[in-house]
Amino acid sequence: MAIAARKSGDVILELSNISLSFGGVKALTDISFDVREHEIRAIIGPNGAGKSSMLNVINGVYRPQQGAIRFHGEVRTDMNTHDAARYGIARTFQNIALFKGMSVLDNIMTGRNLMMKATFIEQAIYFGRARREEMEHRRRVEQIIDFLEIQHIRKTPVGRLPYGLQKRVELARALAAEPKMLLLDEPMAGMNVEEKQDMCRFVLDTNDQFGTTIVLIEHDMGVVMDISDRVVVLDYGKKIGDGTPEEIRANPAVISAYLGTVH
Amino acid sequence: MTGGDPGDTFPRLLLQHAAVRGNRPAVREKDLGIWQTWTWSEEAAEVRAMACGLAAQGFKRGMNLAIIGDNRPRLYWAFAAAQALGGVPVPLYQDAVAQEMVFVLENAEIEFAIVEDQEQVDKLLETVERTPQLQHIYYDDPRGLRNYPHDRLLALDRLLEIGREFDRANPGFYEQSVAAGQPDDIAVMLYTSGTTGKPKGVCQTHASLLAAARGGRDFDKLVPEDEVLSYLPMAWVGDNLFSYAQALAAGFTINCPESGDTVMIDLREIGPTYYFAPPRVFENLLTQVMIRMEDASKLKQALFHYFMGVARRVGADILDRKPGIGAGDRLLYALGNFMVYGPLRNVLGMSRVRVAYTAGAAIGPDLFRFYRSIGINLKQLYGATETCAYVCLQPDGQIKLDTVGLPAPGVEVKIADNGEVLVRSAAMLKGYYKRPDATAESIDPDGYFRTGDAGFFDADGHLKIIDRAKDVGKLAGGAVYAPNYIENKLKFFQYIKEAVVFGNARDMVCAFINIDLGAVGNWAERRGLAYSGYTDLAAKPEVYELIKTCVEQVNVELAADPMVADSQVHRFLILHKELDPDDDELTRTRKVRRGFVEEKYKVLIDALYAGRASQYIETMVKFEDGRTGKVGADVRICDAKYLPAAPARKAA
Numbered sequence: 001m002a003i004a005a006r007k008s009g010d011v012i013l014e015l016s017n018i019s020l021s022f023g024g025v026k027a028l029t030d031i032s033f034d035v036r037e038h039e040i041r042a043i044i045g046p047n048g049a050g051k052s053s054m055l056n057v058i059n060g061v062y063r064p065q066q067g068a069i070r071f072h073g074e075v076r077t078d079m080n081t082h083d084a085a086r087y088g089i090a091r092t093f094q095n096i097a098l099f100k101g102m103s104v105l106d107n108i109m110t111g112r113n114l115m116m117k118a119t120f121i122e123q124a125i126y127f128g129r130a131r132r133e134e135m136e137h138r139r140r141v142e143q144i145i146d147f148l149e150i151q152h153i154r155k156t157p158v159g160r161l162p163y164g165l166q167k168r169v170e171l172a173r174a175l176a177a178e179p180k181m182l183l184l185d186e187p188m189a190g191m192n193v194e195e196k197q198d199m200c201r202f203v204l205d206t207n208d209q210f211g212t213t214i215v216l217i218e219h220d221m222g223v224v225m226d227i228s229d230r231v232v233v234l235d236y237g238k239k240i241g242d243g244t245p246e247e248i249r250a251n252p253a254v255i256s257a258y259l260g261t262v263h
Numbered sequence: 264m265t266g267g268d269p270g271d272t273f274p275r276l277l278l279q280h281a282a283v284r285g286n287r288p289a290v291r292e293k294d295l296g297i298w299q300t301w302t303w304s305e306e307a308a309e310v311r312a313m314a315c316g317l318a319a320q321g322f323k324r325g326m327n328l329a330i331i332g333d334n335r336p337r338l339y340w341a342f343a344a345a346q347a348l349g350g351v352p353v354p355l356y357q358d359a360v361a362q363e364m365v366f367v368l369e370n371a372e373i374e375f376a377i378v379e380d381q382e383q384v385d386k387l388l389e390t391v392e393r394t395p396q397l398q399h400i401y402y403d404d405p406r407g408l409r410n411y412p413h414d415r416l417l418a419l420d421r422l423l424e425i426g427r428e429f430d431r432a433n434p435g436f437y438e439q440s441v442a443a444g445q446p447d448d449i450a451v452m453l454y455t456s457g458t459t460g461k462p463k464g465v466c467q468t469h470a471s472l473l474a475a476a477r478g479g480r481d482f483d484k485l486v487p488e489d490e491v492l493s494y495l496p497m498a499w500v501g502d503n504l505f506s507y508a509q510a511l512a513a514g515f516t517i518n519c520p521e522s523g524d525t526v527m528i529d530l531r532e533i534g535p536t537y538y539f540a541p542p543r544v545f546e547n548l549l550t551q552v553m554i555r556m557e558d559a560s561k562l563k564q565a566l567f568h569y570f571m572g573v574a575r576r577v578g579a580d581i582l583d584r585k586p587g588i589g590a591g592d593r594l595l596y597a598l599g600n601f602m603v604y605g606p607l608r609n610v611l612g613m614s615r616v617r618v619a620y621t622a623g624a625a626i627g628p629d630l631f632r633f634y635r636s637i638g639i640n641l642k643q644l645y646g647a648t649e650t651c652a653y654v655c656l657q658p659d660g661q662i663k664l665d666t667v668g669l670p671a672p673g674v675e676v677k678i679a680d681n682g683e684v685l686v687r688s689a690a691m692l693k694g695y696y697k698r699p700d701a702t703a704e705s706i707d708p709d710g711y712f713r714t715g716d717a718g719f720f721d722a723d724g725h726l727k728i729i730d731r732a733k734d735v736g737k738l739a740g741g742a743v744y745a746p747n748y749i750e751n752k753l754k755f756f757q758y759i760k761e762a763v764v765f766g767n768a769r770d771m772v773c774a775f776i777n778i779d780l781g782a783v784g785n786w787a788e789r790r791g792l793a794y795s796g797y798t799d800l801a802a803k804p805e806v807y808e809l810i811k812t813c814v815e816q817v818n819v820e821l822a823a824d825p826m827v828a829d830s831q832v833h834r835f836l837i838l839h840k841e842l843d844p845d846d847d848e849l850t851r852t853r854k855v856r857r858g859f860v861e862e863k864y865k866v867l868i869d870a871l872y873a874g875r876a877s878q879y880i881e882t883m884v885k886f887e888d889g890r891t892g893k894v895g896a897d898v899r900i901c902d903a904k905y906l907p908a909a910p911a912r913k914a915a
Contacts, residue, residue: 145296154296
């Protein structure tokens with residue numbers, strides 16, 4: 001693919017010395033890393049390494065016992081999910097979290113919720129501001145539908161779609177919020193080669209076209225090494241590596257975590 | 264200007280439409296969920312800008328312009344723009360892989376190309392070393408192309424701007440250029456799919472295409488108010504005739520779907536009045552309806568089956584306005600129309616269809632009858648790329664299931680001694696591009712084009728096509744063997760997607776079968792039969808039983824006709840993979856490359872004739888991204904029951 005080198009900007013998210021535990025279980029221990037603007041940052045690690053916990057810390061689902069999160073220069077230790085969304089952090093989930101009975105279009109429309117200004121009453125009678133707003137939101141949603149090539153399922157209830165497409169709809173909903181930072185939790189899990197390729201293309205295009213910063217968790221090493229700018233590696237809640245894909249590939253600690261060591 | 268039809272080239276026709284019906288819709292496209300419309304005068308202005316842009320970039324009279332992509336308004340305009348400059352548009356199949364495109368790009372000495380999107384740009388750039396002359400590539404959709412640092416690339420939007428500037432700087436250039444065009448100039452070059460050998464560029468002139476377009480227009484009384492959905496490959500002669508030539512000849516509106524996957528939805532929204540589809544599209548539609556019907560409630564199913572029975576009995580005759588239908592039946596049909604056929608036509612997107620055509624392959628009698636019986640005026644036509652898809656048409660009211668109709672107005676058809684169909688008309692090719700040898704071979708000294716199809720006229724003068732002339736052979740026993748005829752009978756079953764039979768110079772007929780994954784998959788689900796994919800499903804003993812009943816039914820039909828009774832299928836197998844154009848087993852128009860398949864699967868054929876019960880085979884497959892892999896499987900071979908030939912009733 002002839003994609004020119006992307007330019008990563010300044011650090012926009014900085015995590016310092018994050019520790020998170022549930023009772024006696026230490027999920028994350030003293031983890032620090034940063035995310036630069038416009039980059040694709042991957043978090044990898046074996047099962048149970050704390051990757052999803054890390055994402056949950058970033059978007060405010062979990063509150064770490066120790067450490068600081070600095071987003072756009074401001075320290076936010078007690079960010080809740082609503083704040084995260086307002087600061088422009090959107091995400092998708094490892095287990096798809098869509099409204100199964102609603103159409104694709106309506107599901108994506110929910111991603112625009114935060115940006116709707118009209119009051120409940122205005123929306124109910126659908127007049128004036130509510131109507132103008134809806135048209136504008138619908139236009140934006142249609143652009144995303146076009147972008148992700150899901151026109152043919154626009155009116156289909158999500159529950160009837162195959163898994164790969166549901167994943168794409170979830171990405172669409174996250175994009176509808178026009179996020180600055182997108183957190184993707186295993187966007188390619190359970191997909192076949194072709195679906196993975198499509199998804200890679202969409203992730204790269206999103207990053208390229210909208211300038212969205214992307215933090216993703218992924219198991220497929222080929223995918224990670226191909227599309228990410230920098231990779232952080234977790235194992236048993238600890239950071240064991242951080243750097244460009246080439247550096248990670250050469251990192252002995254990472255190799256032993258993935259392939260095991262000779263005893 | 265001659266006759267009652269002024270406008271003897273396409274660019275002149277376009278200007279005329281812009282003047283006469285400037286505010287009427289010429290083309291629509293669904294974009295961002297909304298149907299966008301361009302009027303004839305807007306279209307004329309865009310074409311003008313595109314032509315001027317191309318001229319400014321160095322495109323000259325006599326050059327060829329490659330056009331690659333799905334059916335997009337701007338790609339249709341590219342046809343007119345090239346023609347306005349005296350150039351020749353060369354549409355390529357948009358799903359062809361890069362290597363396949365190279366041949367045409369080289370053969371037609373393409374320097375300029377207008378393509379749809381990143382996918383097509385990637386393909387053209389992939390082979391750049393082999394096509395150094397291709398210096399100008401314009402893309403319609405800029406998505407993903409922002410960072411392509413390539414000096415050969417330019418956005419189509421930018422080309423249009425350049426064109427408008429050029430137009431302002433050179434007033435009168437466009438008019439002169441259009442005026443210089445002659446009806447006898449080549450208007451389009453279409454590459455034949457090439458079931459044998461390399462593709463050949465078929466050169467059609469403005470005059471020949473317009474003869475076909477106007478012939479068809481008058482035959483079916485097409486008017487400017489008609490609507491078509493343009494969704495078939497632009498590189499195919501049918502789309503060129505229906506969506507471009509006839510649209511300009513009759514002044515009707517073409518509608519471009521949002522994407523390849525949304526065609527069915529768009530069809531319903533547009534409700535075309537004039538519709539064209541190859542048989543497989545009609546077949547898919549029917550399969551979908553039947554699958555959904557099986558999920559419907561008992562009451563609905565009962566209603567459906569009852570009224571479909573009524574339709575089968577009288578529907579087609581009512582459509583043909585034949586006399587002798589009782590008042591009771593008419594009333595029942597009217598009731599059925601209200602309760603079943605009307606809603607069904609609506610679901611199919613054919614509520615407004617006045618004329619529908621199918622061609623390209625044989626259509627199953629049941630399938631054909633189904634559409635006619637619910638009141639859709641589906642007809643068959645016969646033609647080839649070399650004859651602008653215009654040879655025979657079925658007139659309204661004279662529809663037969665197994666013929667392709669009467670010779671169209673202005674077309675002479677005769678049958679050669681060897682049974683080959685010969686055609687002479689105004690709508691004929693000027694020649695094959697740079698292949699005078701092939702041109703001489705295909706047109707006889709009297710000016711008849713050899714179609715390569717074997718056929719005959721029936722008692723009413725309707726043409727009946729049986730097979731490709733070169734495929735018709737003899738069995739070892741001396742009986743006539745027409746493989747296509749048998750394959751078509753097999754393919755008429757919804758469970759069978761593709762069939763390839765063998766038997767020339769052999770003592771019995773054997774067959775390869777490709778099951779239809781959708782239909783058989785649904786059938787399997789209903790029986791609680793678990794499967795993981797095509798290969799797994801194809802190997803199931805239950806599926807073999809299912810296909811066996813189909814094959815044996817075909818044998819019963821064949822046995823009833825003494826001409827072909829010896830062609831009953833004795834043994835068959837279900838292939839472990841689907842035949843695919845990416846693996847060169849089918850052409851881009853999805854016709855089987857018989858010779859290639861025969862060679863590739865020689866082990867299987869040997870096993871069929873050696874009487875083995877199964878055979879292991881490993882085949883290379885090409886994935887969509889161009890990588891290759893291997894699929895291996897143990898293919899089971901099954902014997903089918905066949906009947907003794909019926910005694911010849913009467914010497915024919």
